[in-house]
Amino acid sequence: MHDSIGLEIQHVRKAFSSYGTTEKFYAVDGIDLSVKEGELVTLLGPSGCGKTTMLRMVAGFEMPTEGNILLGGKDVTNLPPNKRNIGMMFQSYALFPHLDVYQNIEYGLKVQKVPEEERKRRVGEMMELMKISEYASRMPNQISGGQQQRVALARAVVTKPQVLLFDEPLSNLDAKLREYMRDELRKIQMEIGITSLYVTHDQAEAMAISDRVVIMRAGKIEQQGSNKEIYSHPVNSFVANFMGKANFIPVGSYTHIAGARNATSEIFGKTLSVQSTPDFDGGVCLIRPEDIHFDPAGMSAKIVHGSYFGNLIEYELDIQGQRLYMTEFGNTSDIVRSGSDVKVGFNTGKICLLPDTRS
Secondary structure (H helix, E strand, O other): OOOOEEEEEEEEEEEEEOOOOOOEEEEEEEEEEEEEOOOEEEEEOOOOOOHHHHHHHHHOOOOOOEEEEEEOOEEOOOOOHHHOOEEEEOOOOOOOOOOOHHHHHHHHHHHOOOOHHHHHHHHHHHHHHOOOHHHOOOOHHHOOHHHHHHHHHHHHHOOOOOEEEEEOOOOOOOHHHHHHHHHHHHHHHHHHOOEEEEEEOOHHHHHHHOOEEEEEEOOEEEEEEOHHHHHHOOOOHHHHHHOOOOEEEEOOOEEEOOOOOEEEEEEOOEEEEEEEOOOOOOOEEEEOHHHEEEEEEEEEEEEEEEEEOOOEEEEEEEEOOEEEEEEEEOOOOOOOOOOOEEEEEEOHHHOEEEOOOOO
């Protein structure tokens, strides 16, 4: 991966008029983002957070109301899509039904007027890389969803675009194939070394494929960083809730010095030393399900329900009237029955106080 910037988004805003009024609302509201050459950055967030609008502006299908978009240092803000040297992979794959696999992949090269010999070589190499050479003469409706996706990816990258855009490309696949294709897609992206911007609302997908994750909400960036950084050190409860399973409990009395990354807080009647955000000024306490465990010397809890998933058991607990989820890995031969009284402890080093921004 290079240190040079492949894609730069500079304070981009996009306003739309509210239906039937002259009032404007911003679907994207002041986004600044740099993607290094060869890096895969994922825009993650709920429906309506502005991630697809941002992707469409990078592609040239929408024009920003304010701000600039640069590809390899060149300002492309006002250029049409066909002048941007961008590859795009859609949710629907958008394969041409009347063209066979080979012709689908070749299409962009024909548009670019690449000589026939060169086209043959590049399409052949790409089909080999995607492991679809044997399907060259088949029509899109004669191959599986996973194979169609490989064809769509081959078509998107055969033209050697500067940036590759992914718009929820796995959402049409069943769960098992989605997981497999997610890993394949990442392998291919790294092999080609292409700068990529990926849009999804699926946090497991974002965590599996990204160099960096950008959490969006209401047109703005809430937090960006590596998936580990965001999962372990979310800036607020919205991010924590969106990046993995989270238990939130009200914070009792606490002591926190502004700027510090730790605090003492009363949790279930016990005073504990915990992490906190530097700006903490009241909010909630985050406990991840994996940071709760059975402990004979711990506090009393009742099992409300247990769900067996083979490699783990997820329990819903009642602790002093609060409902919390706990995940038990490894020891999954015996599931503790609903209604059982148990004792649990916490990994206090992982507990964190966060501003509450969920509403």
